[in-house]
């Protein structure tokens with residue numbers, strides 16, 4: 523069974539111009555989200571979605587996360603139609619479908635401690651004793667390369683890279699099946715980017731995770747992904763094995779891949 527299947531997904535944003543005036547048809551076309559996207563994520567696989575700014579990557583991420591209903595097409599996660607199931611089923615699926623966003627600081631409540639941040643999904647979905655929860659959080663911190671003693675810190679006391687590790691710990695806390703990584707290292711410096719990408723790769727193997735890795739960075743996609751879908755203007759231009767990424771055929775794919 524495939525973990526995630528997208529079939530012919532399209533989403534067009536309602537375009538209104540300045541002061542609510544209607545846009546011209548050319549402007550409407552340019553604000554299109556995604557068009558006729560089909561893709562599959564198998565268990566244990568990292569599918570990279572590579573595209574330039576405005577290509578439709580975040581739109582796709584929000585559709586996969588159940589946050590933005592597509593106009594057409596179907597999203598099937600663990601054999602369930604994500605937009606045609608009841609609320610209870612969707613909530614159950616939510617624990618297997620986690621996300622790490624680009625901006626580590628805005629993804630957390632600045633007033634919470636690391637312990638409270640990582641503990642949130644545990645409290646929402648499980649019923650551990652306070653002691654057991656603390657033990658799990660300590661273990662999660664060590665799994666992502668931080669120290670158990672970091673749990674008393676607040677986001678302000680951490681670097682961007684450390685805080686992104688906290689976000690990763692929160693995302694893996696419930697042992698999900700799929701994590702949507704929406705530009706998870708783009709706001710970090712090069713050395714930290716590489717450390718976190720390699721760590722994500724290790725975690726994928728050890729925890730048998732699958733990733734949908736959204737990025738504009740061809741090198742990052744190359745490090746982490748098994749397969750890559752190159753997206754431009756809301757459409758998939760080419761799907762390719764990562765090993766063949768630099769030999770892609772489509773002229774638009776070549777432009778994107780060689781634009782580094």
Ligand SMILES: Nc1ncnc2c1ncn2[C@@H]1O[C@H](COP(=O)(O)OP(=O)(O)OP(=O)(O)O)[C@@H](O)[C@H]1O
Nearest residue numbers: 535552553554555574575576577578579580581582
């Ligand atoms: N809420 C919205 N209303 C109108 N148009 C939108 C909206 N969100 C996105 N768009 C348009 O849809 C297209 C795809 O945007 P999206 O944010 O998905 O791209 P992206 O690849 O994630 O870009 P970036 O890397 O810059 O975040 C763009 O043309 C964008 O202007």
